Amino acid sequence: MKPTTLQVELGDRGYPIHIGAGLLTQSALYAPHLTGRIALVTNDVVAPLYADRLLASLGPAGSDAIRVILPDGEARKDWSSLERIYAALLAESADRKTVVIALGGGVVGDVAGFAAATYQRGIACIQVPTTLLAQVDSSVGGKTAINHPLGKNMIGAFHQPRVVIADTATLATLPPREFAAGLAEVAKHGAIRDLEFLAWIEANVAALVARDPVALEHAIRRSCEIKAAIVAQDERETGVRALLNFGHTFGHAIESALGHGTWLHGEAVAAGMVLAARLSARIGRIAEADVQRLEHLLAALGLPVKAPAITPERWMEFMGRDKKNQGGRITFVLLDALGRASVVRDAPDSALREVLAAA
Amino acid sequence: MKPTTLQVELGDRGYPIHIGAGLLTQSALYAPHLTGRIALVTNDVVAPLYADRLLASLGPAGSDAIRVILPDGEARKDWSSLERIYAALLAESADRKTVVIALGGGVVGDVAGFAAATYQRGIACIQVPTTLLAQVDSSVGGKTAINHPLGKNMIGAFHQPRVVIADTATLATLPPREFAAGLAEVAKHGAIRDLEFLAWIEANVAALVARDPVALEHAIRRSCEIKAAIVAQDERETGVRALLNFGHTFGHAIESALGHGTWLHGEAVAAGMVLAARLSARIGRIAEADVQRLEHLLAALGLPVKAPAITPERWMEFMGRDKKNQGGRITFVLLDALGRASVVRDAPDSALREVLAAA
Structure with a gap:
């Protein structure tokens, strides 16, 4: 199935958003952005579902990838998760050409994005959102952050991804609360x-609550269009x-x-x-x-x-x-x-x- | 005494570097850049020497400043110092208009600069270097970072300051090892x-080893000129x-x-x-x-x-x-x-x- 593609118009920081069922393993969407070794960052709920399939589709670059699996949940959107990513990258001598692939929901995207923004003062990041919230909102626009006990998203950076790959098929397995969110x-x-x-x-x-694919794809596309237009302006x-x-x-x-x-x-x-x-x-x-x-x-x-x-x-x-x-x-x-x-x-x-x- | 002023040519991220004796308390150099409340970040060696004098020269904005005093030394150029700055800013409800003043050597400048780069995804920073190393090098160019046990300056950001104020009189009190460095x-x-x-x-x-003021000022100016030109290019x-x-x-x-x-x-x-x-x-x-x-x-x-x-x-x-x-x-x-x-x-x-x- 051919994906819908939107563009976030930000000059040399602009990037495409691809939306569609089955995109997770379409290696052609990743290929133009893989300038170095891959560091896949995901969580312990998403990893068993999609990590192997995604990396297998990328051939040797996939099998050579650094893997970082974080504990699931907003409670771990903090320094400890960030440090886990830094330590893995450093232990593998990851260089500035390394590309972080953030596979998961908003928490994974925000933490992995902030790690990419700050590792060696900034490396590339690909967002592969697997929750509805991440597909319609958090994977687009370059906001990355961790929480502080004194406030949500208080520590972070603006760091635009190189591409957003939103596979709508991943939404089928979302728990109801996550989907509604x-x-x-x-x-x-x-x-x-x-x-x-x-x-x-x-x-x-x-139709939306029943996760009808056609309705969902429209909701995601229109949300991304609105958000991309606002981000391009400001x-x-x-x-x-x-x-x-x-x-x-x-x-x-x-x-x-x-x-x-x-x-x-x-x-x-x-x-x-x-x-x-x-x-x-x-x-x-x-x-x-x-x-x-x-x-x-x-x-x-x-x-x-x-x-x-x-x-x-x-x-x-x-x-x-x-x-x-x-x-x-x-x-x-x-x-x-x-x-x-x-x-x-x-x-x-x-x-x-x-x-x-x-x- | 009139300061020497150089300009780092970086378009809308460009800024002046002021060099001269006694600049620390010249409020006119700070005034154009104070868009909100001040957060003074320094260390426990520099604070007793200069913190009160600097803030007193800034009037009510100075007496209202948030103060963060870090332990001295490269060993504390780490997450714990960063967290100390974040906690102080959050406890005082510091907003995005807050201006960090980094008063000290390379460690203070790098840590405070990185805190400014990442607090609420980025606030303004004024560099007031008090060591020779910071005046000739680290305060200029926007590199900020903390160390990781696995590598120096591995976590950081590019975040240009709004102004660099290098008071050469502060070099008189530097320990010999710091000065030589x-x-x-x-x-x-x-x-x-x-x-x-x-x-x-x-x-x-x-003359340099004897800290002759004229020789020192030339060494600092020429170093900043060379560095500013390189940074402007890349x-x-x-x-x-x-x-x-x-x-x-x-x-x-x-x-x-x-x-x-x-x-x-x-x-x-x-x-x-x-x-x-x-x-x-x-x-x-x-x-x-x-x-x-x-x-x-x-x-x-x-x-x-x-x-x-x-x-x-x-x-x-x-x-x-x-x-x-x-x-x-x-x-x-x-x-x-x-x-x-x-x-x-x-x-x-x-x-x-x-x-x-x-x-």
Whole structure:
């Protein structure tokens, strides 16, 4: 099957995104980017499913690959995983021509991407996302990071991959929670940028939840198109790229307050989008009916729409450390309408506290 | 006293280097670059000498600064120091507008610079080098890194500072070993790029060793000019910038084999330059007299010219992990003449082994 190919337009840092079933083992997609030895970074859940097949398809370069298998989960998106990658690369005398292949979900992509960004001050990386969340969001755009106990994604780098290879067949084996978590970011792309796409998601909830291949491929392609266009405009998030953080100010606080990995990222973002929508309505930017429409869609996609119990002090503590903040003010991404969002730095504290108190 | 100012020509990443006595407290040099709160990163030797004076000169922004004081020494150029900076920044909710001021020698500059490169995916950094080595070399060019037990500077990023402020008055208090270590990099700039400068150093050994201010300022300025020109040509070391690594292939191996911090970086580079010169002579690129001339100069500057006892296997192990290597071949920077160097990937193993055996 011929893949769909999009291009992230970033000049000499631009790259293709290939989307389709069975791409994992299409060696022709990797070949142009293999400038040196391969270092495959994956986790202990993904490795038994796909690591051998991927490397076997790459011939001698595959059998000669360095393999790094990390423990699964957001809780290990930290220095210990990074150090494991560095140690393996150094033990094998990996040089600057080495190419990291990040095979897995958002955690693997972020950690392996950050290792590639910093090993010997930067080596190449190929993203092979195997979760819906990674295929529609985290593998595209070059954001890499690890978590810090005091905040999500606080340590990281912008490091664009050489290519993204999204094999939609890998989604068939995803656990339901992981799958739903990815749909949260799909809905986010509609909510901030494309009302028509949001309506399409609403009309196709059943097909999406049933993992219908045609519906899924459309959802992934449209998400990647939206994200690629935003990244091309604002690679390092000095402006419009911040809109992709809709739901993330609240969401990151949920993840940090509960301990990274307790809620999945996409779950926290779903509950966070509902809170951000409520805050938008509370200060008169959108109607209450818009909030309900978004909340209804997220619930139908199998996502939590009610935040966990967190004291107002803890909310403020974690949101006070969000990367978008400036000069001590919490920065929010709020909706101007369904399909349109803005960065808001002057949301009144009283409105925020009311939204949190009712959460 | 009016500072000498050079410019590193890197387009929108370009920046000035100010050199002169008393610059540490000239607030006008900092002001254009203070876009947010200050985070001063220094070490426990430098802090009592200069931290209060520097911050006092910056007024309210100075008294409001976050302070991070690292333990002194190359042995702590590691994750633990980096983590200390991250934790302090997060505890104070430092945002993306925060400006790191790196006050100290090469270790502080490299660690603080790497923290700035990776905190929230990158914040601004001002380099205020207080050692000769940092003023003539490490504060300029944007290389940041920490060491790994398996290799020197193996984890890092390219992250250009916003300005370099080199106060030559701080050199008066440097311990003699530290001071001599800086002269090694001064001599290196002559050896690879400027025979006239090398001859000037030879003619001014006594003045330099006596820390004569006029001689020192010339040595610093000429070193920065040479380095800035090379960096402007090749920011990310895909070509000519590798020449600045003359002596470093052997030198890094010395540092790693003995444990980071046992020999100072400049000391290891001095002994490393002698070995690189011997290898150059051994394969007929320069004359034996050139080797002796360089060796004589380095000894006169108070530097070690004989490498410590390391077995050939250990030499090969550490040099085998050098960042310049490709495809399993050790890459050397060798002299074509005094004042001219080249990257050499095909030095015969036999010649290398003879040089090491005689070391």
